[in-house]
Amino acid sequence: MDLDHLVSQMAEDAQRIRVLVDGISDRQAHWKPDPASWSILEVVSHLLDEEKEDFRVRIDFTLHRPDEPWPGIDPEGWVTQRKYNERDLGATVEGFLTAREESLAWLRGLSSPNWDEARDAPFGRITAGDVFTSWV
Template structure:
């Protein structure tokens, strides 16, 4: 079982994500989170996917698209660092990615399917990561991070955004 990362293994701004990850096997947590994500988003229509709980907030579609983009980027970082690549990896601006995706033009079903495919690929990557690679350190967004921490950041990031969806979007929509 993969050990929870120490706070020295990732930048402080990821603490809110990592602390959301429950105790247990990371692969099981990611698999269960995928099922929970499907349940949460399955009944949302294309029309409801455009809902924003406040001005200048992302739509539900944009939040799910952001979750997918971020998981892809973090999985790429996990792959690079987990393979021992010491190349400094660039950061990204999530607002630019949301705007550039034009995700509101896609069906909600397609956006959810994209997240599902991305999460399955993340699970496969983690499942096949060599044991010794979990302690590897690399540089992403001008900060040091371990492969292990990235796995937990991926899980916690999705949990974080699903809490926001449940609290601010789905409750406000009723």
Template sequence: MLQRPLTSEYPEYYVPYVNLVPEGDLLAILSEDLKSTIELFDGISDEDGHFRYAPTKWSIKEVLGHMTDTERIMSYRLLRIGRGDQTALAGFNENDFVEGSQINKQSIKDILEDFIATRKATITLIKNMPAEAWGNKGNANNTEVTTRAIGYIIAGHAIHHKKIINERYLTSKK
């Protein structure tokens, strides 16, 4: 079982994400999170997918698209660092990604299918990562991070955004 990363293994701004990840097997947590993500977004219509709880906030569709984009980028980082690549990896502007995606033109079903495919690829990547690679250190967005930490950041990021959907979007719609 993959060990929870130490706070010294990732930047401080990821602490809230890592802290959201429950104790247990990371692969099982990611698999369960996939099921709960499907349940959450399957119940949202395309019309409701355009809802924003405030004018400057992303729509529900944009949040799901952001979750997918971020997981792809973090999985790429996990792959590169896990394989021992010491090349500094660039950061990304999440707002530019959301704007550039034009995700509100897609159906929520298609956006969810993309998340499902991305999460399945993440699970396969983590499942097949050699044990000795989890402690590898690399540089992403001008900060040092371990492969292990990235796995937990991926899980915590999705949990964080689903919590926001439940607390701020779905309760505001009622």
């Protein structure tokens, strides 16, 4: 696994997200084509929470705390529970970019991670490397 390449891709993707939402009005950020769909703001809020509470945490637990269960997540439920569509887009994007920088620093700081370290998940066996590539 080419850690440097994947970390660079993650940094570039964060900037792509910043550029994609730059100039979006508040009305556009909150708009949903139908009640079951997510607004732009909800998508960015989802990315922020996933960045902070899902991938990095699951990789950390898989690599460093293999006997501890992964903390639970509820991405679908968080949309309404955490009132994503009531947030401010600018603050949410900045929060995501900050969290992504923290993730990149954390990844760069890993010392010879065993990406083949695995654990059982509800959907089957998954390695730290699988989680990482899903994140990218």
